[in-house]
Amino acid sequence: MQFLKFNHQYYMGVDLHSRSAYLCIMDWKGKVLLHRPVPCDDPGPFLNAVKPYQHDMVVGVETTFNWYFLSDLCREHNIPFALGHALYMKSIHGGKKKNDRIDSRTIAELLRSGMFPPAYNYPENMRTTRDLLRRRHKFVHHRAALYRHIGLCFYQQGKKPPALANIKKKTQREEIVQSLRGEDLRLSVSSDFEIISSLGRVIVGLEKRIFKRAKHHNRKDLHLMMSIPGCGEISAFNMLYEAHDIERFAKAQNFSSYCRTVKGKHVSAGKTYRSPNQKIGNPYLKWTMSEIAVHAGQYSEKIKKYHEGLLKRFPRGKSWAVLSHKLTIAIYYMLKNGEVFDETRFVGG
DSSP states (O other): OOOBOOOOSEEEEEEEOSSEEEEEEEETTOOEEEEEEEESSOHHHHHHHHTTTGGGEEEEEEOOTTHHHHHHHHHHTTOOEEEEOHHHHHHHHOOSOOOHHHHHHHHHHHHHHTOBOBOOOOOHHHHHHHHHHHHHHHHHHHHHHHHHHHHHHHHHTTOOOOOHHHHTOGGGHHHHHHTSSSHHHHHHHHHHHHHHHHHHHHHHHHHHHHHHHHTTTOHHHHHHHHTSTTOOHHHHHHHHHHHOOGGGOSSHHHHHHHTTOSOOEEEETTEEEEOSOTTOSOHHHHHHHHHHHHHHHHHOHHHHHHHHHHHTTSOHHHHHHHHHHHHHHHHHHHHHHTOOOOHHHHHTO
């Protein structure tokens, strides 16, 4: 775990909520100078509270769902801003008693003591496009769940479901619905198809906007990612927008950890335990790396043979995990050094 260290005269901890924010300002000696809530729907009270101290002050807040506006507000007024990793902060200041007043003071204390665990303050100019990619991801998963439900309905009647390729064809949907017994079940599957059609139109609209915006942000790294066999534009966009700047990762191991392609472990008294914090990292990058690994094995004969070798040493799930981790390391050095993907070098032959 890394910590941010600041050297300021004043430190503000903000416990941020949807309608209000509890502020705590203390000086470098730990004396509390201000401790009260302000509304979130108007920046005036916040700016009035920080005005006497903002000449030499840093503001810290946890990664709540609405931290965007506070980060942008501080940037507009040249106030240093620190974003804290919510899970790490919970581990540090978890106590028996908890309320907004205590939380805001704890955040200020972490800033003052140099024990503030950082999260990445994503830049505003690319933030909305990244969020569009995340919404597309959500809709695609929802559509996949509907396809699975259609297959489940067939299994419930002791029938083999149609192939997914046939389910996706609009011309065959009516025939699929009529092949089921019972009006209620047919209505259920028909409803699934209606939602699938609606989601399809929404996903296509999002993709058009994403392609229009994303191709102008980092065209060089996009072409580097597309040199990986089977890596499509969406996977490349996910990687570039979620990682954003490869230079923020000091080592390839840090990048692999952020992509969740390595497992954590706890060691105590010479015994090794599996870490309970396996979900620390970026879930969208984990999904992206899984997609890239599967498609690379399909589009590259060399990578396919390499994966077949892994299957002789590991179970199937573990073999894909090993391939995903190796690809993560390769992507790190590709983006770091500006090099295209080299299949021969990747498989070691």
